[in-house]
Amino acid sequence: MTILATIRPHSWDFPLFLHVLGAMILVGGLLTGASSLALARGDVRYLRLGYFSLLAVALPGWILMRIGAEWIASKEGWTAKGAPTPTWLGIGFVLADAGGLILLVSLVAGGIGVRRLRAHKGTGLLKATLVLSIALLAAYIVAVWAMAGKPN
Amino acid sequence: MSFDDWALAVHVLSAFAYVGGIVLFWVLVVAVRRVDTPEGTLRMAPIVKVGNAAVGVGATGTIVVGIYLAFALDSYAIWNGWIIAALVLWAISAEFGRRTGAAYMQGMDKATELDAAGEGGANAELLALNRTSAGLVLHALTSLTVLLILIDMIFKPGA
Numbered sequence: 001m002t003i004l005a006t007i008r009p010h011s012w013d014f015p016l017f018l019h020v021l022g023a024m025i026l027v028g029g030l031l032t033g034a035s036s037l038a039l040a041r042g043d044v045r046y047l048r049l050g051y052f053s054l055l056a057v058a059l060p061g062w063i064l065m066r067i068g069a070e071w072i073a074s075k076e077g078w079t080a081k082g083a084p085t086p087t088w089l090g091i092g093f094v095l096a097d098a099g100g101l102i103l104l105v106s107l108v109a110g111g112i113g114v115r116r117l118r119a120h121k122g123t124g125l126l127k128a129t130l131v132l133s134i135a136l137l138a139a140y141i142v143a144v145w146a147m148a149g150k151p152n
Numbered sequence: 153m154s155f156d157d158w159a160l161a162v163h164v165l166s167a168f169a170y171v172g173g174i175v176l177f178w179v180l181v182v183a184v185r186r187v188d189t190p191e192g193t194l195r196m197a198p199i200v201k202v203g204n205a206a207v208g209v210g211a212t213g214t215i216v217v218g219i220y221l222a223f224a225l226d227s228y229a230i231w232n233g234w235i236i237a238a239l240v241l242w243a244i245s246a247e248f249g250r251r252t253g254a255a256y257m258q259g260m261d262k263a264t265e266l267d268a269a270g271e272g273g274a275n276a277e278l279l280a281l282n283r284t285s286a287g288l289v290l291h292a293l294t295s296l297t298v299l300l301i302l303i304d305m306i307f308k309p310g311a
Contacts, residue, residue, distance in 0.1 A: 010307070017306045024302075027168050028175020035176065035202040043195055045183075053179050144168050149161030151153050 012075050019068025022061050023144065029058025030137045037130035044117055047126050051110040054133060059107065062100055069096060091146035095139050102139075106132035156224055159217050166213025167302070173206030174295055177252070181291055184259065188279035191272055193263035200260075207249060215242055233310040238301055245297035248290050255287030 008016075036050030069092070073079050078089055085093075106129045113125030153161075180196060180203065187193050218238070222230040229235070259281035266275055 013307045017303065020306065021299075021302065024168055024171040025175060028172040028178075031172045031202070031206060032176040032179045032199075035199050036179075039198040039202075045192070046195065046199070049179065049183050057175060057179065141165065141168075144165055145161045148164035149153050149157045151157075 012072060015068050015071035015075055017068075019065055019072050022064025022066070022068050023140070025061030026058050026065050027061075027137065027140055027144070029053050029056075029061050030133050030140065033058060034130060034133040034137055037126060037133065042123065047117060047123060048114055050133075051107075051114050051126065051129065054103070054110060054129070055107055058103060058133075062096075062103055066096055066100065069093075086150070088146045088150040092143050095143040095146075099136050099139050099143070102132055102136055106136070156221070159221055159224065162213060163217040163221060166210045166217060167305075168210070169206045170210025170214055171298060171302070173203045173208075173210055174249075174291075174298060176203040176206065177291060178295070181256075181288060184256070184282045187282050188274040188276070189272065190263040190267040190275070190278065193259055193278060193282060194267060197260065204253075211242070211246060211249075215239075234304050234308045237309075238304050241297050241301045241304065245294050245301065248294040248297060252287055252290040252294055255284045255290055256282075258284065 033050045033054035036046050036053060038050075040046035040050060070079070073089070077083055078085065109125045109132070110129035113123065113129060116122060116125060176199070180199060184193065184196060187196070218235075219230065222228050222232075222235050259278060262275075262278050262281050266272070266278060
């Protein structure tokens, strides 16, 4: 791990930087969205703030993270035909892609929830968005652990 | 995973907490610019606590575990230029962060004062405090410094 970090070619640095920066923005957006939704206590402003944190911060972060992931994986040769998939990379790809899908589902549910808020029809869908964003946050913490610690 | 692998994972997770907290504060910095009532300002306090916890745990974890790793790993030394740069940038970011918090607490304190006095309506002075230019610039500087740390950690200039 240490040796790898030391001898990593500098041509890998920029894609890795984009990947990590995107992941950090994603985690920040999820933290903000989950906190605002959880602590809103029915206040429409903070329910909307939570939803738009997911939409305007977490989603762009996910896109940047995923583009960076593909780029750095390609640079490191993990995407080549017949290349092995180490455990840490497998965990990362599964959580990134499944997490992206869950993020989209939570955004659709939250978007409908925000529209229903305007019509005073309750906050059920935004509660679902909250649960999904907390689950995503937990999943991405596992992904960061796997990427950084590289088990197996 | 060896102990050092775990330490590296904790170091990186701490960095995510640090940046996650800064991102959270960016959302609040933007959101509070339209808040002119004591109630609206004070409603942000619980979310601010989450951000403070993330920044506190993240900043502490990165520096403590980072220094441990600099001594524990044979390929790095605490006097490497990029590690010294990271330590200096970390100290600068911590000070910018502290000043940012102080700037935005003026609005929170004013809201508490107005709330205690029973003045719950819109207040121009509170809005001005919530729109603090100094706080905005300081938060931008904090973010820029942390971005430089991330660049330094990944590109490791001179390594």
